[in-house]
Amino acid sequence: MTILILCLLIATVMPILAKVPLAYAQNEMQGGYDNKEPRAQQACLKGFGARAKAAHENCFEALTMFAPGVLVCIATETIGPVITTLAITFIAARTIYLFAYWFNIHLLRSTAWLVGFGVSLALIYFAIP
Known part of the structure; x- marks a missing residue:
């Protein structure tokens, strides 16, 4: 179970780690990183910056599918x-x-x-009794 919880921790931290390239791209823009309006600045990103933003956001989306799968396996003792x-x-x-x-x-x-x-789907499937 330790590995499952460790994977859940990594998946939970992954969106924050994925923010690093996004912040780098924002910092490279004229005027540097705009901490007052970061989302408005992100909307102006192109190329690498736009991809970094999409990757960062997708990490949150993936977490909403993975976390329930791991948690249901732990709850049903399907480990x-x-x-x-x-x-x-x-x-x-x-x-x-x-x-x-x-x-x-x-x-x-x-x-x-x-x-x-x-x-993510397989984790939930295997937890079905």
């Missing part, structure tokens, strides 16, 4: 090698997703997204 492997696979897929998004490798990004989504 074993398959569930652990799924959770680790999710973290790996989401990490690949971020780098693929940042570096504009769209097919790899879409594949990694699909794997992460599939894992």
Whole structure:
């Protein structure tokens, strides 16, 4: 169960870590990082910055699918090698997703997204008695 909780922690922190490239892109804009109106500034991003923003936001979206899957497995005591492997696979897929998004490798990004989504569904499925 420790690995499941660790994966949940990583998935929870991932949106914050994904903010780093976004903040970098904002800081590179004329005038630097706009802490007074960061969302307005983010709306003006292009290229890498726009992709960093989308990747950051998608981390929150993915978390809303993964977290319930892990929590339902813990609640129903559906814990074993398959569930652990799924959770680790999710973290790996989401990490690949971020780098693929940042570096504009769209097919790899879409594949990694699909794997992460599939894992989230599988976690819930395996918890069904």
